[in-house]
Amino acid sequence: MSQSKEKLVQSFEELFSIEKKAHDYYQELLLEKETAHEKEVIQGIHDDEERHMKIVQDILEIIKEVK
């Protein structure tokens, strides 16, 4: 693996950590007592963050596949 690829992998692993952090944050927020509207909005963002984690994993796979 070239140095450039190593750097890319490291950067996207960091991005994955940030998305995971965001996901956990919204999960905690959902446990708090909020109005129905607030819950709906936060739930939507939380679901997006789950999807983001999957997207970043996909990107990592693409980068790692390259020889």
Add this chain to the structure above:
Amino acid sequence: MAGGAGEVLVSKKRLDSLVVSTNRIARGNLEKRVIQSKGGDELSKLASSLESLRKGLLKRKKSNLKDISVPANVDEKVGELEKMNKLMIGRELKMIELKKEIEELKQGKNIPQTVVDSRYSDGIKLEESVVESLENEYEKMIQASDLKRDQKELIITKLQVLLSDSKRHEQALRDLS
């Protein structure tokens, strides 16, 4: 001529008396009145002026004595005034800050952090940092990489989804605040 000599003698006595009074006043002794003499001559006018001066100085002296008398609770009063002063300055600064924030809101600038609900301020900061990283670092990094063109395009498309969602999240959190 005898009358003239007598007149001179009287005048000298009156003058001596005025000199004594002047010296007494100069020493700060203001209690004794300046002897006044009848007649409208120069010495009478001088005596009258000197008496006015004595009265004025006496009045000022009494007034000063009253002013410099320090009340027993002066430290307490000074402390209260200092507290009031600090409070007023604090309020004034807060008012200036609030006026500035209101002006910025009127001009459609970013909502200041102080009015963002604390429940969501962490989320807003998080989304802001993601947006900034995606816009300024990740796309450029991919463009500059050794990846194939189609791989770059695929990754950038995915990054744009993340960017668009993160911006939407940030706005949604601001709307909830």
